[in-house]
Amino acid sequence: MSKMPDNSSDMSRDNHIDFSMVLASAVHDMKNSLGMLLNSLDELRGEYSDSLGESTRFNTLQYEAERMHNDLVQLLGIYRLGENNLSAHMEEHFVPDFLSEHLARHTPLLQGLDIEYSVAAEDINGFFDDDLLTGVLNNTINNAIRYTKSRIRLTASEKEGYLVIGVEDDGEGYPENMQHNGTLNFKSLDFKSGSTSLGLFFASSVARLHSEGNRTGAIRLHNGGNLGGGVFEIWLP
Numbered sequence: 001m002s003k004m005p006d007n008s009s010d011m012s013r014d015n016h017i018d019f020s021m022v023l024a025s026a027v028h029d030m031k032n033s034l035g036m037l038l039n040s041l042d043e044l045r046g047e048y049s050d051s052l053g054e055s056t057r058f059n060t061l062q063y064e065a066e067r068m069h070n071d072l073v074q075l076l077g078i079y080r081l082g083e084n085n086l087s088a089h090m091e092e093h094f095v096p097d098f099l100s101e102h103l104a105r106h107t108p109l110l111q112g113l114d115i116e117y118s119v120a121a122e123d124i125n126g127f128f129d130d131d132l133l134t135g136v137l138n139n140t141i142n143n144a145i146r147y148t149k150s151r152i153r154l155t156a157s158e159k160e161g162y163l164v165i166g167v168e169d170d171g172e173g174y175p176e177n178m179q180h181n182g183t184l185n186f187k188s189l190d191f192k193s194g195s196t197s198l199g200l201f202f203a204s205s206v207a208r209l210h211s212e213g214n215r216t217g218a219i220r221l222h223n224g225g226n227l228g229g230g231v232f233e234i235w236l237p
Contacts, residue, residue, distance in 0.1 A: 024079045031072040038065055045108050059112045070139045074202040081205055088129040088209040095156045096121040103154055106141055121156035126163040128236050132206045139199040140167045140232045147171035151227050162235040173223035173230045212237040
């Protein structure tokens with residue numbers, strides 16, 4: 001009696017699922033959906049400014065949606081980084097305009113939360129990937145909104161041949177174990193504490209993608225600044 005061929009190994013190969021690709025695709029769809037939700041929330045705030053402008057529940061909804069959107073952007077970036085598919089496309093930008101336009105996206109929520117905001121930027125141009133830097137600033141501003149008491153300030157200046165873009169707040173500042181200079185690696189993240197610092201890892205990775213000669217970008221976290229609270233800086237060569 002002839003033996004039936006064993007096709008189990010072929011079937012196993014055919015049914016193999018690249019879960020990381022599936023997850024990345026799902027995250028991409030969720031990010032787009034949340035982006036549409038955020039646009040709708042902005043429109044609702046504009047249409048019903050009198051009733052929604054100071055609504056704590058509405059402000060919380062918009063803040064949390066923005067936070068989730070930022071997390072998904074970072075997850076996609078980190079996935080692309082792991083696949084060696086994330087690179088910086090440098091273009092020249094007038095930094096004060098870039099920061100003002102960027103802050104305008106957060107203005108409705110900042111006003112709803114009664115948070116003062118300002119931009120203090122030197123009249124300088126910078127070469128950077130605006131999409132990647134937008135992802136970093138969105139997360140940093142969102143964190144500043146969470147921890148500030150009443151004020152947020154975006155800054156930009158040239159120091160030691162680097163473009164330094166900062167986000168300051170008047171909160172309690174970064175705890176000592178989070179104050180950091182340089183770059184972060186994935187192994188340094190703590191998944192047991194509930195604060196994985198994925199946002200800082202993403203920011204550090206974006207900074208590293210910006211290089212010129214033997215100089216590479218980095219992030220710095222410290223306390224003080226003009227507002228006396230936490231200060232996030234990204235240094236780009």
